[in-house]
Amino acid sequence: MSSAGAAPRRVAVAGASGRMGRMLIEALLVSDDCVLSGALDRTGSPALGEDAGAFLGRSTGVIIGADLARGLADAEVLIDFTRPEGTLEHLAACRARGVQLVIGTTGFDAAGKAAIGAAAKDIAIMMAPNMSVGVNVVLRLLDQAARALGEGYDVEIVEAHHRHKVDAPSGTALQMGEVVAGALGRSLKDCAVYGREGTTGARDAATIGFATVRGGDVIGDHTVMFLGPGERIEISHKSSSRGTYAQGALRAVRFLRGRAPGLYGMDAVLGFDPT
Numbered sequence: 496m497s498s499a500g501a502a503p504r505r506v507a508v509a510g511a512s513g514r515m516g517r518m519l520i521e522a523l524l525v526s527d528d529c530v531l532s533g534a535l536d537r538t539g540s541p542a543l544g545e546d547a548g549a550f551l552g553r554s555t556g557v558i559i560g561a562d563l564a565r566g567l568a569d570a571e572v573l574i575d576f577t578r579p580e581g582t583l584e585h586l587a588a589c590r591a592r593g594v595q596l597v598i599g600t601t602g603f604d605a606a607g608k609a610a611i612g613a614a615a616k617d618i619a620i621m622m623a624p625n626m627s628v629g630v631n632v633v634l635r636l637l638d639q640a641a642r643a644l645g646e647g648y649d650v651e652i653v654e655a656h657h658r659h660k661v662d663a664p665s666g667t668a669l670q671m672g673e674v675v676a677g678a679l680g681r682s683l684k685d686c687a688v689y690g691r692e693g694t695t696g697a698r699d700a701a702t703i704g705f706a707t708v709r710g711g712d713v714i715g716d717h718t719v720m721f722l723g724p725g726e727r728i729e730i731s732h733k734s735s736s737r738g739t740y741a742q743g744a745l746r747a748v749r750f751l752r753g754r755a756p757g758l759y760g761m762d763a764v765l766g767f768d769p770t
């Protein structure tokens with residue numbers, strides 16, 4: 496699907512004053528094929544009424560507002576890195592208006608995921624807990640490693656993030672767990688162990704363990720360990736900039752141009768073969 500010569504895609508950003516919202520606005524302001532068309536934040540946000548570029552000392556003419564109808568009026572796509580309750584509200588508004596969605600928010604429960612799946616019958620949605628190219632390559636490495644190692648290696652997933660993160664384990668860690676569990680023929684729901692304390696007993700070989708570190712300004716570190724007899728393999732990814740997530744989100748915006756309704760992942764955006 497070529498977009499050569501096409502008009503820039505008009506993109507609204509939700510959570511405009513958040514860490515990712517600002518990264519996305521900065522990326523959109525230097526993009527030559529996407530333009531910022533709207534900026535949303537939640538009711539009560541101190542950012543309401545500010546120019547979306549004010550944090551960069553720039554005037555964009557796009558004012559941050561809480562009114563979804565106004566914020567989406569000129570948008571083809573909404574990029575949403577907020578909180579599950581915010582995203583689900585935005586989802587309904589996008590569905591009603593035929594606006595496509597790029598969802599980076601993590602921490603959805605089963606009902607939230609089902610609502611996103613239902614909306615994808617009417618609009619094209621790209622959703623991924625981590626939009627960096629590196630993490631999505633790591634997901635493929637994990638699939639290969641788990642298939643090659645098979646049973647006999649204990650799997651433990653350790654992640655670290657900044658002190659402001661509100662969900663745990665991270666969406667990325669959970670997706671890594673899903674990939675490894677799938678490759679080993681297990682269901683993550685049945686084999687995940689989220690933290691250990693007290694007299695835990697010996698480790699059950701069929702489990703996948705998760706450990707969470709929160710502190711400082713860590714952008715996002717993930718390590719998956721395969722611990723076997725006489726050796727261990729560790730596959731790690733460390734983010735040093737949120738710019739990689741923002742660039743991934745813009746790739747998703749380009750990918751969605753002209754796309755039929757459906758729920759897409761980062762593997763489709765990056766053109767990876769199905770595993």
Ligand SMILES: NC(=O)C1=CN([C@@H]2O[C@H](COP(=O)(O)OP(=O)(O)OC[C@H]3O[C@@H](n4cnc5c(N)ncnc54)[C@H](OP(=O)(O)O)[C@@H]3O)[C@@H](O)[C@H]2O)C=CC1
Nearest residue numbers: 510513514515537576577578581599600601624625626740
């Ligand atoms: N998929 C990916 O590649 C990545 C995903 N993430 C995920 O993105 C999300 C946001 O992360 P981050 O930018 O660090 O978080 P921030 O807290 O910095 O930003 C969140 C923004 O959303 C706003 N918000 C909060 N609640 C609501 C709501 N109910 N309705 C509308 N807006 C709301 C916040 O407003 P206020 O500050 O006023 O509360 C803020 O502007 C998280 O779920 C995180 O895990 C993060 C990085 C990469």
Ligand SMILES: O=C(O)C1=N[C@H](C(=O)O)C[C@H](O)C1
Nearest residue numbers: 601624625660665666667715
């Ligand atoms: O909240 C964050 O910061 C991040 N959240 C995502 C997640 O939960 O996996 C992606 C990245 O790790 C940063």
